[in-house]
Amino acid sequence: xxxxxxxxxxxxxxxxxxxxxxxxxxxxxxxxxxxxxxxxxxxxxxxxxxxxxxxxxxxxxxxxxxxxxxxxxxxxxxxxxxxxxxxxxxxxxxxxxxxxxxxxxxxxxxxxxxxxxxxxxxxxxxxxxxxxxxxxxxxxxxxxxxxxxxxxxxxxxxxxxxxxxxxxxxxxxxxxxxxxxxxxxxxxxxxxxxxxxxxxxxxxxxxxxxxxxxxxxxxxxxxxxxxxxxxxxxxxxxxxxxxxxxxxxxxxxxxxxxxxxxxxxxxxxxxxxxxxxxxxxxxxxxxxxxxxxxxxxxxxxxxxxxxxxxxxxxxxxxxxxxxxxxxxxxxxxxxxxxxxxxxxxxxxxxxxxxxxxxxxxxxxxxxxxxxxxxxxxxxxxxxxxxxxxxxxxxxxxxxxxxxxxxxxxxxxxxxx
Amino acid sequence: xxxxxxxxxxxxxxxxxxxxxxxxxxxxxxxxxxxxxxxxxxxxxxxxxxxxxxxxxxxxxxxxxxxxxxxxxxxxxxxxxxxxxxxxxxxxxxxxxxxxxxxxxxxxxxxxxxxxxxxxxxxxxxxxxxxxxxxxxxxxxxxxxxxxxxxxxxxxxxxxxxxxxxxxxxxxxxxxxxxxxxxxxxxxxxxxxxxxxxxxxxxxxxxxxxxxxxxxxxxxxxxxxxxxx
Numbered sequence: 001x002x003x004x005x006x007x008x009x010x011x012x013x014x015x016x017x018x019x020x021x022x023x024x025x026x027x028x029x030x031x032x033x034x035x036x037x038x039x040x041x042x043x044x045x046x047x048x049x050x051x052x053x054x055x056x057x058x059x060x061x062x063x064x065x066x067x068x069x070x071x072x073x074x075x076x077x078x079x080x081x082x083x084x085x086x087x088x089x090x091x092x093x094x095x096x097x098x099x100x101x102x103x104x105x106x107x108x109x110x111x112x113x114x115x116x117x118x119x120x121x122x123x124x125x126x127x128x129x130x131x132x133x134x135x136x137x138x139x140x141x142x143x144x145x146x147x148x149x150x151x152x153x154x155x156x157x158x159x160x161x162x163x164x165x166x167x168x169x170x171x172x173x174x175x176x177x178x179x180x181x182x183x184x185x186x187x188x189x190x191x192x193x194x195x196x197x198x199x200x201x202x203x204x205x206x207x208x209x210x211x212x213x214x215x216x217x218x219x220x221x222x223x224x225x226x227x228x229x230x231x232x233x234x235x236x237x238x239x240x241x242x243x244x245x246x247x248x249x250x251x252x253x254x255x256x257x258x259x260x261x262x263x264x265x266x267x268x269x270x271x272x273x274x275x276x277x278x279x280x281x282x283x284x285x286x287x288x289x290x291x292x293x294x295x296x297x298x299x300x301x302x303x304x305x306x307x308x309x310x311x312x313x314x315x316x317x318x319x320x321x322x323x324x325x326x327x328x329x330x331x332x333x334x335x336x337x338x339x340x341x342x343x344x345x346x347x348x349x350x351x352x353x354x355x356x357x358x359x360x361x362x363x364x365x366x367x368x369x370x371x372x373x374x375x376x377x378x379x380x381x382x383x384x385x386x387x388x389x390x391x392x393x394x395x396x397x398x399x400x401x402x403x404x405x406x407x408x409x410x411x412x413x414x415x416x
Numbered sequence: 417x418x419x420x421x422x423x424x425x426x427x428x429x430x431x432x433x434x435x436x437x438x439x440x441x442x443x444x445x446x447x448x449x450x451x452x453x454x455x456x457x458x459x460x461x462x463x464x465x466x467x468x469x470x471x472x473x474x475x476x477x478x479x480x481x482x483x484x485x486x487x488x489x490x491x492x493x494x495x496x497x498x499x500x501x502x503x504x505x506x507x508x509x510x511x512x513x514x515x516x517x518x519x520x521x522x523x524x525x526x527x528x529x530x531x532x533x534x535x536x537x538x539x540x541x542x543x544x545x546x547x548x549x550x551x552x553x554x555x556x557x558x559x560x561x562x563x564x565x566x567x568x569x570x571x572x573x574x575x576x577x578x579x580x581x582x583x584x585x586x587x588x589x590x591x592x593x594x595x596x597x598x599x600x601x602x603x604x605x606x607x608x609x610x611x612x613x614x615x616x617x618x619x620x621x622x623x624x625x626x627x628x629x630x631x632x633x634x635x636x637x638x639x640x641x642x643x644x645x
Contacts, residue, residue: 001524325500
């Protein structure tokens with residue numbers, strides 16, 4: 001009955017109560033959305049690479065190597081010589097090794113030179129393989145396999161020509177050697193979607209007439225001549241390695257890191273990701289902090305609302321008192337009302353969040369390559385909701401204590 | 417002889433922090449089943465007297481007794497409970513929680529009074545409402561939608577439910593027009609006769625006196641004290 005009365009009392013003040021609930025709902029939705037994006041981004045990053053035990057590159061930072069080799073963010077400072085690559089590839093512990101050559105681009109997308117081994121061994125989201133939805137893999141020297149987003153953004157179909165540009169965001173094009181779209185990889189939600197994949201030899205081929213970053217003067221070498229040349233590269237950017245036994249990972253890592261011929265760096269993708277989280281963690285905490293403050297602001301608003309309602313509710317309190325309600329009951333009533341408001345706000349916040357997710361999920365995926373799963377609320381989310389309701393009850397204690405004192409002083413008679 | 421429904425002996429009271437005003441009630445009794453009209457102008461200390469009787473405030477000295485229970489020995493919580501169990505209160509106006517249904521309003525005191533709840537039966541609220549001339553469908557209506565006259569009658573139903581031994585009414589007719597007043601008083605006394613509760617009504621309206629067993633002027637039982645500041 002008390003609960004019903006508390007509810008009726010809230011309903012009677014539908015406008016102010018509604019605004020308060022809406023404020024709480026929006027703050028809760030914001031907070032949970034930040035959580036969703038945060039965990040979604042983390043999962044998305046962590047899902048990008050799996051099955052790769054080591055990544056090898058020129059010596060730099062482990063996070064940097066991870067970012068440019070897997071996420072195509074930033075650039076390599078140096079290359080690995082082909083000789084070093086051969087040495088590593090010759091080790092017995094290695095099950096497979098896939099070279100990667102980066103540095104060129106097509107429009108806003110990176111071009112990656114690799115071998116067909118990439119399609120065999122690259123795994124994402126817990127072991128899934130890349131699937132070429134249309135067309136086929138790298139058969140001819142001038143074949144390019146493009147990611148789903150490249151195809152969607154640029155409107156490419158199998159058979160369309162592609163001109164690769166030299167470097168990233170550059171105005172010099174390898175227009176003497178056009179590529180052809182051979183296949184389109186199904187959407188993966190990883191940077192592969194935004195990558196143009198060509199063969200390692202093709203990267204070498206388009207740079208035949210180039211030396212130290214500039215085109216050599218004179219007529220370009222005819223394509224037919226190039227096809228006859230030995231296109232083994234001098235250097236690659238990085239290599240992905242799969243081991244026969246995970247037990248040998250650290251041994252090989254040490255061997256590569258102390259490789260005497262050239263300064264190299266081998267990293268475990270998971271460990272490098274952890275390092276990345278530590279860096280991102282500061283921004284993450286700031287984001288959480290801000291959204292917590294928004295929730296706090298909404299609760300303060302509710303507190304102010306309860307405070308300002310107290311005066312007009314003194315008559316009501318007097319009725320409760322006359323009926324035999326103890327001042328503590330009145331305190332409890334106000335706390336109950338606040339908890340009800342917060343619970344409604346939290347529930348509405350969930351509705352807003354999931355409604356928003358349903359609407360925005362495809363758009364976020366397309367625009368940021370971030371897949372936010374719509375799932376049953378996690379335990380963590382439920383804890384957050386419970387905390388909000390608890391905090392609301394706590395915040396309402398202040399006005400409730402004032403009501404307690406007022407009702408003690410007023411008794412049944414409101415002196416006005 | 418049965419214990420009086422209400423007794424005050426040598427009661428003195430000062431509002432805390434207001435030394436200059438106080439009151440004293442040397443002796444006042446209300447027998448079980450008796451109805452008494454207390455005549456007094458506003459500002460004559462009647463609100464304070466009602467607060468004392470209802471146990472909202474405690475006297476500085478003296479004894480207040482509701483039926484066989486002495487208030488002075490009780491803690492605040494027990495006094496609140498006693499008020500819920502033994503006293504039905506009717507205000508001048510704004511008696512009801514406007515957002516709650518009439519039914520909830522009538523049953524509200526029972527929420528704080530288990531014994532009184534035990535005495536009341538299912539359907540008591542409906543029975544009281546029809547006895548007080550309220551329409552049948554009134555129980556589910558929001559109290560705030562009712563006319564003032566109807567609200568006052570709902571307040572009577574609430575005061576009477578579970579048959580408390582004492583009804584305290586603070587000018588319950590002053591918000592009603594003359595024609596409604598008489599009907600209201602008639603219904604109130606009919607129901608009092610049915611439940612056997614005592615009635616202590618405070619009013620400034622002498623014309624109401626005819627129905628009461630006794631009419632007492634407030635200044636005859638209540639001495640106002642003004643201490644030198």
